[in-house]
Amino acid sequence: MNIQAMANEIPSEGEHSIEGIDFITSGDQYLTFTLSHEQYAVDILCVEEIRSWERPTIIPNSPTYIQGVINMRGVIVPIIDLRLKFSIGEASYTETTVVIVLTYQDDVASRTMGFVVDAVSDVLNVESEEIKPAPQFGGCVPPQYIEGLINAEANVVTLLNVANLQLLEKDDNHA
Template sequence: MDIQALAKDIPVEGEYSLEGIDFITSGEQYLTFLLENEQYAVDILCVEEIRSWEKPTRIPNSPSYVKGVINMRGVIVPIIDLRLKFGIGKPEYTETTVVIVLSYESDEHSRTIGFVVDAVSDVLNAEENEIKNAPTLGGVIPHHYVDGLVNVGDGVVTLLSVEELQQIEAHSIG
């Protein structure tokens, strides 16, 4: 073993090899996920954590789409089932079901909420000119939740607004 030959392979301080790294992009990055075999995405910078499905502690008198809360390192995080919130099929909790924990900060407040989805897919890089406005004709997802649409291969990914997702509607007991 020639130690001098090995030393030549060690990078000098300030010298870095970026060979094979293709994730650097000038566009926005989104975490894509599935709901009833449809692709959706959220801004990856708002993703706090991706957790496997675990049954949360139920909250009495909460809307049906609020599954409950979990304790995440001392923070109480509400868990929302997006299938129930958007009325997309019947929720099924399988080994691919995950909770995407999103944090959003505005001038007035900061909020962390977990969203139950069928599965996480990929990271999508999208340039601003690739994002199209969503048509305002009805649809499964209410228009104010949609930031835009991106063509990916033969399909379309719906970009969801993290700010709008963080709003929990008033619920009347009845």
């Protein structure tokens, strides 16, 4: 065994030389999830964590789509049921129901909110030119929450705008 030859094969800092594994993607990554058999996605860089469904503490007089709040390591996180907010199917809580906790940082502050979805599906690698503008024909999801559409094999995935999702509780105060 030639130790010097083996040492020469060790990649130096910044090199990646593991065959068969692709560590670097050139596009952005999006976490996909389902709401009543429809596919949606959010920027994976905004995903703080994915939690199993647990009943949050109810906030009196809040809109029906705000399920309440949870304490996540000392941070009070509002929980929004996207099915109720967007009127997509019935709000039922099963073993696949999860809360996707998203944190969005803008120039002013950071905001963390949890969003109830039916199930998490996959992670998509998408080039920016693959994101198509959403048609303005009026679906369940208001256009300000849609960043675009992505073709993923046989499905069309609706890419949601995380910055605008974080404003959900401010724009609609009815129950």
